[in-house]
Amino acid sequence: MTTNYQDTFITVSPDCGLAAANRTPKPGSVAAQQLERLLAAPYTLTSDDLLFAVHAARHEAPEAEHAALRAEFESKPRACLRASPLVKTHGWGLHHDCQGRVAAVAIEDPDYAVLLADPALKIRAGMRSKR
DSSP states (O other): OOOOOSSEEEEOOTTOOOSSOOSOOOTTSHHHHHHHHHHHSTTTSBHHHHHHHHHHHHTTOOGGGHHHHHHHHHTSOOOOGGGOHHHHTSOEEEEEOTTSBEEEEETTSHHHHHHHHOTTSEEEEOOOSOO
């Protein structure tokens, strides 16, 4: 099962409450690792690639074990990026292009509003932190 989206903008969660994105999540956290990868190489990774890269890094898996680890990782259901701490608590929107590759967009960035108003994109809100 894939977590990839195409032509989709995942907005900041409605209960996030930030007017500007947090650019310094706790070092080593899932949010920090996701943000580091997305800012270093926007529109390079798909959601599946990003989630696996963070998973492998957090488990300190050697490169030689990545194929087996990825097969195991993909065999289990997992949450999509709508549940990412970037959208839930750190003020980042996630834009998926037509090939499913992802970029992070800060809520205060003018591009955020442009993406939000783009009629060609599916708009999905990030999941709430609280019920």
